[in-house]
Amino acid sequence: MVDEQVVIIGAGMSGLAAGIRLAHFGKHVLIVEKHRIPGGLNSYYWRNGRRMDVGLHAVTNYVPVGRKQAPLPKLLSQLRLAREELDLCPQRWSEIRFPGCTLRFSNDIELLFSDVRDRFPGQVDRLRRLTQHVEAFDDKRLDVEPGSARQVLREYLSEPLLAEMILCPVMYYGCAREHDMEFVHFATTYKSIFCEGLARPRDGVQRFIGALVKRYKAAGGQLRLGDGVARLDVHGGRVRGVRLESGEELPCDLVFSCAGYYETMRLCSDVKEPPAAADLGRLSVIEAISILDRPPADFGLDAAVVFFNDAEQFPYACPSGPVETGSGVICCPNNFERHEDLPEGVIRSTALARYEDWAGLGDEEYARAKREWCERLSTRVESFAPGFREHVLDSDLFTPRTIHRFTGRLNGALYGAPQKLRDGRTRLDNLFICGTDQGLVGIVGALLSGIWMANLHVLARS
Ligand SMILES: Cc1cc2nc3c(=O)[nH]c(=O)nc-3n(C[C@H](O)[C@H](O)[C@H](O)COP(=O)(O)OP(=O)(O)OC[C@H]3O[C@@H](n4cnc5c(N)ncnc54)[C@H](O)[C@@H]3O)c2cc1C
Numbered sequence: 197m198v199d200e201q202v203v204i205i206g207a208g209m210s211g212l213a214a215g216i217r218l219a220h221f222g223k224h225v226l227i228v229e230k231h232r233i234p235g236g237l238n239s240y241y242w243r244n245g246r247r248m249d250v251g252l253h254a255v256t257n258y259v260p261v262g263r264k265q266a267p268l269p270k271l272l273s274q275l276r277l278a279r280e281e282l283d284l285c286p287q288r289w290s291e292i293r294f295p296g297c298t299l300r301f302s303n304d305i306e307l308l309f310s311d312v313r314d315r316f317p318g319q320v321d322r323l324r325r326l327t328q329h330v331e332a333f334d335d336k337r338l339d340v341e342p343g344s345a346r347q348v349l350r351e352y353l354s355e356p357l358l359a360e361m362i363l364c365p366v367m368y369y370g371c372a373r374e375h376d377m378e379f380v381h382f383a384t385t386y387k388s389i390f391c392e393g394l395a396r397p398r399d400g401v402q403r404f405i406g407a408l409v410k411r412y413k414a415a416g417g418q419l420r421l422g423d424g425v426a427r428l429d430v431h432g433g434r435v436r437g438v439r440l441e442s443g444e445e446l447p448c449d450l451v452f453s454c455a456g457y458y459e460t461m462r463l464c465s466d467v468k469e470p471p472a473a474a475d476l477g478r479l480s481v482i483e484a485i486s487i488l489d490r491p492p493a494d495f496g497l498d499a500a501v502v503f504f505n506d507a508e509q510f511p512y513a514c515p516s517g518p519v520e521t522g523s524g525v526i527c528c529p530n531n532f533e534r535h536e537d538l539p540e541g542v543i544r545s546t547a548l549a550r551y552e553d554w555a556g557l558g559d560e561e562y563a564r565a566k567r568e569w570c571e572r573l574s575t576r577v578e579s580f581a582p583g584f585r586e587h588v589l590d591s592d593l594f595t596p597r598t599i600h601r602f603t604g605r606l607n608g609a610l611y612g613a614p615q616k617l618r619d620g621r622t623r624l625d626n627l628f629i630c631g632t633d634q635g636l637v638g639i640v641g642a643l644l645s646g647i648w649m650a651n652l653h654v655l656a657r658s
Contacts, residue, residue, distance in 0.1 A: 208236025210631030213646030230424030303393025477609030488541030
């Protein structure tokens with residue numbers, strides 16, 4: 197078993213985590229990443245001399261040092277990473293803003309309970325009971341029954357507006373399905389945001405990725421950047437070999453993929469049909485990054501993250517046009533602890549977007565659409581931060597098309613396909629899915645998924 201050759205498709209968070217686990221236990225592991233920078237959805241690029249983070253508002257699951265029975269310390273221990281290597285800075289507080297009602301939450305859930313007590317008399321004990329139910333729910337089981345999060349919320353909370361407000365951050369940070377969420381995914385994400393909390397690596401995402409790559413290489417793992425997997429040669433129900441875009445052929449005993457389920461299946465030599473459109477994820481986003489000459493708090497934005505929605509109901513769905521700015525997420529890195537000395541202010545704003553409207557545009561039309569929607573999203577953000585636009589030094593926008601280009605995710609679907617493969621198994625004996633399409637999303641979720649799948653399919657049987 198020790199000499200097994202493992203190929204991992206993609207250096208996303210889950211691919212890196214699976215690679216570290218397998219390399220620690222003596223497997224020959226090669227991660228093949230299409231792009232020159234690892235990290236996948238959670239990566240960075242350079243623009244006008246500044247490093248711009250792509251997929252980082254906040255790291256979920258933050259718990260203070262000393263709280264051992266939580267995913268974050270377990271993850272660090274499984275990856276043999278020291279907490280200091282990530283230099284996580286907790287949020288001060290975040291907000292959920294709906295018309296006429298704002299709820300704050302921090303890494304101490306009592307702040308949420310206290311705001312709920314003030315704004316929704318009679319609901320706080322119900323929310324406490326919901327929280328107990330969620331905390332007692334075993335979301336690590338492989339055989340969970342399907343269940344609707346909205347249904348459970350209705351059972352516990354008698355105030356519909358409160359239910360919608362709770363769903364807003366949970367869906368934005370972890371839901372691949374439109375309109376409703378599998379209860380198991382709701383439970384995982386609710387715990388990760390409200391019962392644990394939000395933080396940010398002080399030096400952004402590069403530090404995070406750097407720490408993972410360093411650990412992986414120190415454990416003996418190999419990383420090939422800038423060369424994608426073009427084909428998986430399938431015979432007799434197994435992957436027999438991997439062909440790279442460069443033409444090189446690699447032997448393999450086991451393959452893990454964080455590229456997405458349908459995206460991986462399309463690589464298999466025995467698959468002739470494209471996946472059915474109805475099976476693919478449709479939820480994508482645009483994200484505008486504005487660099488300011490002063491901190492966002494100068495314009496009244498003093499929360500770490502603001503989740504907003506313009507109506508009493510929260511319609512989490514693929515928009516009918518290019519972008520829907522009626523709800524969204526605004527993140528201000530300056531509003532995390534120990535971030536006071538960031539040299540510039542940053543506002544990241546995210547809104548739901550539809551891939552089809554971006555995919556087919558010619559270069560000029562695409563550039564025009566980006567300018568237009570950057571403007572429109574900024575107008576929306578200005579309602580929370582009046583005057584900020586006069587202080588923008590630089591800005592950039594990425595779109596569903598950017599997500600597709602840099603990760604290969606079909607439809608630029610942020611959280612992948614709606615149907616998840618909880619045990620990571622595919623119809624091929626030696627091909628496993630980790631990360632987004634296994635069902636754990638977000639940075640910590642993807643890392644946990646990589647660890648879980650490596651432990652389940654390789655280390656548990658070694
Ligand atoms: C705008 C935005 C904001 C986000 N904000 C947050 C946040 O604040 N907090 C949070 O926790 N999460 C956030 N996320 C989500 C988080 O980044 C992802 O859920 C997580 O990184 C997914 O990791 P993954 O391992 O599943 O896959 P991915 O990151 O999708 O990685 C897949 C990798 O596979 C590679 N690949 C694909 N096909 C091939 C091939 N054929 N050959 C070789 N390589 C291939 C891709 O290039 C990519 O590197 C955000 C994402 C986005 C886009």
